[in-house]
Amino acid sequence: MSENVFLVPIDPENFDRTVRSPVDLTDYPDRPEPLADLDEVRLWAVDDDSGNGSTFEKMSEGDLLLFYADDEYVGTGRVGEAFADDDRWASGTFWTAFPTTRVYTVTEFNAVSAPKRAVNRIFDYSSSYTPGFMRVADGRVNADLSSIESALEHYTKRNA
Numbered sequence: 001m002s003e004n005v006f007l008v009p010i011d012p013e014n015f016d017r018t019v020r021s022p023v024d025l026t027d028y029p030d031r032p033e034p035l036a037d038l039d040e041v042r043l044w045a046v047d048d049d050s051g052n053g054s055t056f057e058k059m060s061e062g063d064l065l066l067f068y069a070d071d072e073y074v075g076t077g078r079v080g081e082a083f084a085d086d087d088r089w090a091s092g093t094f095w096t097a098f099p100t101t102r103v104y105t106v107t108e109f110n111a112v113s114a115p116k117r118a119v120n121r122i123f124d125y126s127s128s129y130t131p132g133f134m135r136v137a138d139g140r141v142n143a144d145l146s147s148i149e150s151a152l153e154h155y156t157k158r159n160a
Contacts, residue, residue: 005049005136005148006055012069014095018043019067019106021073023094032090033056034083042077044055046133047098051151054064054134056082058135064145066119066152070119072134073114076149080105112152113159122148128144 010019017023022040025031035041044065046056059082067075082104085091091100112133116129116134125131 001024003019003138003141003145003146004058004060005141006059006063006065007119007131007134008065008067008135009094009131009133010044010069010074012074012100014098015044015067015069018094019077019109020111028093030089032085032087032103034081038105041080042109043094043096043103044106045085045090045095045100045104046102047100054150055133055135056104063157064148066148068116068119073112073116073119073152076152077106077109078106080111082108082140096105110149110153114152118127118155119152122142122151 008023012076019042023041024040025035032044061079061081065077065079066073067077082102085101085103087121088101091098092105094160116130120129122143123136123142
């Protein structure tokens with residue numbers, strides 16, 4: 001079972017289009033092989049120009065994803081399948097100004113609303129710390145992944 005946690009910056013417009021709302025793939029017969037047998041999927045990616053190829057390579061099925069924009073975490077999910085989209089089909093089809101070949105599916109998505117400082121506290125970062133796309137170091141993950149998800153869901157409900 002995976003124990004990795006990834007902090008994932010988002011562009012809200014693209015995120016809403018392909019993660020917050022699943023993508024209906026039935027209208028796209030030209031989709032990449034890893035998506036060929038799926039009718040619906042949530043997709044996200046790593047910017048090729050970000051220099052985060054080695055972080056992307058560490059992603060495994062079941063890893064926890066914490067999505068954030070500005071000072072707020074807006075969703076959790078799990079890595080489904082990570083794959084190279086060499087033709088940039090996903091970015092050319094769904095995303096604006098986001099050409100990339102490093103794509104992954106998102107499973108078990110849940111919308112949350114938690115301030116950055118609350119999540120930073122979970123991983124013992126300073127309250128003002130703003131991560132880029134990154135894997136949280138093993139020594140900073142002191143709870144099982146489902147407990148981290150539950151903490152964000154609880155925070156969301158308590159502060160709704």
